[in-house]
Amino acid sequence: MTDAAKKPATPDLAPRVLTGKHFMIGDHACAEGALAAGLDFFAGYPITPSTEVAEHLATRLPAVGGRFVQMEDELASIAAIIGASTAGARSFTATSGPGFSLMMENIGLAAMMEVPCVIVDVMRASPSTGLPTMVGQSDILQARWGSHGDYGIIAYVPASPQECFELTIDAFNAADRYRVPVFILMDEVIGHMAERVVIPGADQIPFTGRKRPHTKPGEGTFLPFAPDEDLIPPMAHAGEGYKVHMTGLTHDERGYPQLTADRHNELVHRLVDKVRLNAANIMDYEEHNVDDAETLVIAFGCTARSARAAVDQARSEGLKCGLLRPKTIWPFPTTRVRRLLKRGTVQRIIVPEVNLGQLRREIERLTQLPVIGLNHAGGAMPTPNAILDVIKS
C-alpha cells in the first residue's frame, strides 16, 4: 500500500452545516438538511429516484463523523435505522415506492416502540415498478395507513429544494419530539429539480431533541413507556444503564408484554392521540391569495408549483382564486381548511394531484362543497394551463 493510500480520505471534516447559497437538486438538499439536523446514522438501499440522497450522504456523512451503511434491502434499512435510534442516533433512510412498501412492517414497529426515525420517500409513478424515473404523488395514503393497525405518524411534502432542506430538519425535530416515524414525501420532480438553496449558519438551525428520562439509571423507578402529560414518554437509549425492554407486542409502562384488550386499547389510543392532540403544533401550510377566494386550489409538492402559476394567471384575469399548500400532509391542516371554508366565500375546491384522488378524498371528508379533482396517474404533472382550464370551467 502506498503512503497516499493510507491517508484518510477526508483529513478535515467538512462542515456539518453547509452554510451558504447553493444550486442543488432536492435529493441533495434533503441530505444536507439531514446533516444540518445532526444526522448520525444512515442505512439505505439504492432506488430511483431517491438514490442521490444516499450517494450524497455516502460522501458527506462519514466526513462529519456519522455512519453510512448500504444495506441488503429496504427491510434491513428500516430495521437498522430503528435499531440505531434506540441507541440514540438521529437516523434516516431514503427510498421510493417499492422500497417504501417493503418498509411498512417495521414502520409499525417504530410506531409501537415509539422510536424516532426519518424516512424519505421520493415518489415515482406507481403501483409496482411503474415508471421508475418519472413523477408520482400516490404514496400519501400509504404513508398514513400503510402498516397494519392504527398509529400516528407525521409526513412533510416539500415543494422545492429549499423546502427539502428545511422540512427535513423539521422532520428530525418532530420525530424526536413526538417519538414517531416521520416521512418526507418528496416527488421525483422535486427530488431531481435544481434550484437555489440557502443554508443558514449552524446557529440558525432549529433543534428539538428527545425528552430524556427524569431520573438517573438505578435511581427510583424509570418506566420507559410512562407518558408525560403531552402523552409522550421520555426515552432512554441502549447502553445508558436503564435496562429498557422494547417490544412490538402490546406492552405496559415497563415495556413488558401485556397481552390484554384493555391495555391494547389504551396504548393504541395514546399512539394515535399523541399526534392528533398535538396536530396544531405540527401542521404546516402556506396560503396564497385565499382571503377572498371563491375557487380554492389545494395542492402539494410539484403540483403546487403549477397550481400557484395557475392561480396567479387566474387572478390576473380577474378570477377570485387562491391556493392552500399543505407542507404537512399528515397531520393534514384540517382545522385550517375548515376555518377557511367557514368564511363562506369559497364556492368550490380544486385538487390537482399526481394520483387518482388521494388528497381529494381527504378534502371531501371536510366539506359539502364541490371538490373537483385534476388527476394524472403518474409520469406527468398537471401543467399550469391544465389547472387554469379547470379554474375557468
Place this chain on the structure above:
Amino acid sequence: MTTTQAKHSYSTIHPIDKLMRSDRLPHILCSGCGVGTVIHSYVHAIEESGIDPDRHVCVSGIGCSGRAAGYVNVDSYHTTHGRALPFALGIAVHNPDLKVTVISGDGDLFAIGGNHFIHAARRNVNLNVICINNFNYGMTGGQVGPTTPIGAKGTTAPQGAVERPFNLPHLAKSSGASFVARWTVLHVRQFTDAIVRSMDKDGFCFTEVLAPCPTSFGRRNDLGEGLDEVEMYRTHSRIVNGSDHLESLDIDIVDHERAITLGNFVDVERAAFQA
C-alpha cells in the same frame, strides 16, 4: 441452635437474578423447552465476559426463541420477524462500545431473515448471534422450517419434510463469519464458553444451539419428552472441533444413523465491519 438457624437462612436471591427480569416470571415457555437453558448460558456468559452488563444489549426476532430478549435484564429489544440482525446492526454500528447479542430461532434467522444473516456475516458485523435450533416453528404450533431434517414431521409436512435443510455452521462459515460453533442445551459449559469467546471477539460470531421443542416437534417425531431429546443429544453426538467436517454437518435426528457433530468449528481473525 446457631448452626440450625444458619442451615435454614439461605438467600432467596439467585446469583444471576440481577441479570434476569424476574418480575416477568412465570415465563411463557413449555416444560422441556430448551430456550430457558440458552438464556441461562447467555447471562452466565455476560458475567464471565467481564463486560459491564450496562454495555450488553440483547436483540431478538419473533417466535419462542425471540422471547429471550424479554427475560434478560440488559437493554433488550424484541423486534419484528426476521429483522433482529439489521436492527442489531444499527445498534452495534452506531455505538461500537456495546456488545450486542442476537438470540433468535431457526425460522426467524434463516427463513424470513436468511438474507440478513448472510449479509451480516459477509460484512463481519460485530455481533454475537445465537440461533436456537429446535427444527420447527414452535410458537405457531409445529410447522416445518429451513432446518427441519428430511423425513421429520410437522403440521405443514404431515408425511415428513422433503426439502433439504440448511447446514447452519457451513452457511455461516461460507458467508464470512469469524467464529462458528454448534452445541446443544446439554453442553452448557461448552456452549457458555462459546458465547464468552464470541463476546470477546470482534466481528460476526455465530453459535447454533440445538434445543428440544417437545410440545411441537418432539411429540410428532417420537423424540419423547424434552429430557429424552437431551439424552439423545448425549448418546448421538460427537465433538469434532475445527472446520474439516463442515460440509457434513447435516443433523440426523430421525434415523439416528449418523452422530450429530458438535464443536467450535471456526475461530479466525478478520477485520470487523466499520462504517
